[in-house]
Amino acid sequence: MHDNIGLGTFKATPRTRELVNAVLDSGRLSYGPMSKMLEKEFSRIHRCSYGVLSNSGTSSLHVSLQALKELHGWEDGAKVLVPAITFVATINVVIHNNMWPIFVDVDPRTYNIDLSTMKSRDIDSKCIIPVHLFGQPANMTEVVSIAEAHDMKIIEDACETMFATHRGQHVGSIGDIGCFSFYMAHLITAGVGGMSTTNNPDYAAKMRSLVNHGRDGIYISMDDNTGENKEEVMSRRFRFDSYGHSFRITELEAAVALAQLFDWEEMIANRVSNAGILSKALYNVLEVSLPYVAPENTHSYMMYPIVLNFGDKWELCTHLERNGVETREMLPITNQPIYSHRIRAGEFPVAENINKNGFYVGCHQGLDHDDMYKIADLIKEYYRK
Ligand SMILES: Cc1ncc(COP(=O)(O)O)c(C=O)c1O
Secondary structure, three states: OOOOEOOOOOOOOHHHHHHHHHHHHHOOOOOOHHHHHHHHHHHHHOOOOEEEEEOEHHHHHHHHHHHHHHHHOOOOOOEEEEEOOOOHHHHHHHHHOOOEEEEEOEOOOOOOEOHHHOOHHHHHOOEEOOEOHHHOOOOHHHHHHHHHHOOOEEEEEOOOOOOOEEOOEEOOOOOOEEEEEOEOOOOOOOEOEEEEEEOOHHHHHHHHHHHEOOEOOOOOOHHHHHOOOHHHHHHHOOOEOOOOOEOOOOHHHHHHHHHHOOOHHHHHHHHHHHHHHHHHHHOOOOOEEOOOOOOOEOOOOOOEEEEEOOOOHHHHHHHHHHOOEOOEEOOOOOOOHHHOOOOOOOOOHHHHHHHHHEEEEOOOOOOOHHHHHHHHHHHHHHHHO
């Protein structure tokens, strides 16, 4: 058992040191072999042909939406469907792309977007951004069916969910583009970092350009100087086709993330096991709702969400934190000051209930079963009082 039951973990293994040292010895920090290997392996695991690295999940979401907007000629102000429970970044990128976020309520059991609650006037939206929360895929069968019926594109916000599947299909490969995060406490962490995956070469090329200031795709890194068409590269390597960004990452973060890709199956198995222990220990505590895994999904358990049916979330969270268990509010959107002019009270009852009564705790591979029993005992103790 640990004194502090935190939300995330990072442990440097001998392989981490080996790969990081290889970068340091190579003298190459900019986009190079580690980044390319990470893109290749990560996208292969998620059954995609292309992976584009960036410096954060938010950056990956931003360039995904910008790429679709540019390539499909969407106007400023075009609508994008987003869930009313997510991290703010999902919505901020819509606003930063001069588009219009349309909130949709979420499923009371999975907490993921529930498109059956979408208003009929919003079928003219250009894009849906389903978010796979806490490690569980959204209902992609419904998302794909609505997107196909109304000619919408899909960007999967998979920042919290790597490796999981919906009906056997991997997150990140079901929509047009998938976006992942390597931020702290995520399933694979490099401190910072993001990845967009896709099977569409045009989307991949545009996103790579946008990460690199919008430059001509003929020159992305110094490796491109050495090909046969040197003169063509020289004439175009300082040419810019889009209003791009400086969203690049270094070989060091790529090496740290790549090392973890060797152990992901064991990591997920430990998380699933920890979550199972906690669910079993709490199954007869009727005051709380525990994670529900839809039968067509696998769950990667980035976090363990709990929604109170009775009691006061802040009192319970204070009790947990005083006893060494870290907690976080469950991704509030409906009560954020910055979105208050976009959301009316009562408009998204499920999301509002989750914001009011939901929080999450950790179940990562750095914790053990005793940690899970401790969390369960503290929750039971709170309700006994
Ligand atoms: C659902 C969701 N989307 C996007 C992000 C943004 O990722 P990053 O912090 O890497 O920018 C996060 C990060 O925590 C997230 O949880």
